[in-house]
Amino acid sequence: MDEKTDQLEAIAQKIGIGAIKRHVFLCVGPKCCSNEVGEKSWELLKQKIKDAGLSSGDNVCQRSRAGCLRICCHGPTMVVYPEGTWYHDMTPDKIERFVQEHLIEGKPIEEWIFARNPLPGRS
Numbered sequence: 001m002d003e004k005t006d007q008l009e010a011i012a013q014k015i016g017i018g019a020i021k022r023h024v025f026l027c028v029g030p031k032c033c034s035n036e037v038g039e040k041s042w043e044l045l046k047q048k049i050k051d052a053g054l055s056s057g058d059n060v061c062q063r064s065r066a067g068c069l070r071i072c073c074h075g076p077t078m079v080v081y082p083e084g085t086w087y088h089d090m091t092p093d094k095i096e097r098f099v100q101e102h103l104i105e106g107k108p109i110e111e112w113i114f115a116r117n118p119l120p121g122r123s
């Protein structure tokens, strides 16, 4: 293998690719929320996922900071795959409960969800 492949494989292993069970995308604004609120939610999301032990192991939750998820109101907007669960108003005060109930217990928080689009399964 060449150096580029080695580097990419090392990074993939470091962030748990191969063991990812969920991927959370969080928009940090600026249209659906202020950047200040979006960044606070993002920092808290990263920390709570790490604290919950979901950054490594057999049940990795990948997280990505998004610039826009095309909703652009009532944010911070969040979507969780593979369930395709779309959340509105994911302000910092909601992040801890989200991580506990959705990511750890596997129970999406119905009152914060405004849309659903599970991805089709692979054959």
Ligand code: FES
Pocket (backbone or CB within 6 Å): 027, 028, 029, 030, 031, 032, 033, 067, 068, 069, 070, 071, 072, 073, 075, 077
């Ligand atoms: S700016 Fe957040 S969804 Fe568009």
